[in-house]
């Protein structure tokens with residue numbers, strides 16, 4: 030998907046990008062590739078692949094989550110890495126207020142340079158682990174309308190990292206690939222424990238490749254118990270599962 034095809038594919042979904050936004054995506058691509066020569070940000074480097082598998086893929090939640098098009102909205106992107114999905118969403122929907130948390134400082138440094146180069150306002154970054162960032166004394170806890178995550182952990186783990194950050198009445202949005210249905214079944218207990226409820230699992234395929242994708246939406250119904258998230262590393266080592 031070249032840049033023009035990217036623009037047209039989004040226009041077909043009712044998302045229009047002007048020349049300034051297209052220039053921002055071009056700068057994003059250039060900086061991603063330049064920085065990727067110094068340290069690993071992505072294995073996807075071909076321009077058409079980046080526009081499809083990073084930029085377009087990151088914007089797909091807006092096809093299904095109406096709130097993303099309603100502004101103002103606060104989003105926290107857990108484990109954003111090189112900025113996915115939150116920065117393509119921010120470029121497409123400039124009024125979004127975006128907070129990024131990632132445990133790898135090199136990636137946060139890259140994001141800070143990128144945010145300056147793209148002249149984005151309303152984006153803040155934190156070098157932290159989600160387990161501490163969402164801790165019981167944190168000002169970030171239960172404060173975001175939406176919490177997004179792509180390629181960070183399976184749902185049973187991810188819900189412990191993300192749901193404590195979501196306001197009651199807000200949503201967690203996970204971008205998933207082919208195994209989403211297994212993950213939602215396996216993660217249901219954790220979701221419930223953390224005050225969430227599965228609201229939608231939207232299945233679709235990426236244009237051109239036909240790769241399976243799911244947008245999994247979890248509604249935050251009740252506050253997350255204070256004991257979650259557990260200490261860094263524990264959610265991944267001992268995912269919440271139903272007692273035998």
Ligand SMILES: C[S@@+](CC[C@H](N)C(=O)[O-])C[C@H]1O[C@@H](n2cnc3c(N)ncnc32)[C@H](O)[C@@H]1O
Nearest residue numbers: 108109110113131132133157158159179180181
């Ligand atoms: C595979 S990368 C995915 C990056 C990006 N979301 C994407 O889709 O391209 C996973 C990212 O999550 C971060 N990460 C993993 N566990 C984390 C945690 N507990 N708290 C914060 N960041 C975490 C890693 O540092 C890494 O940048």
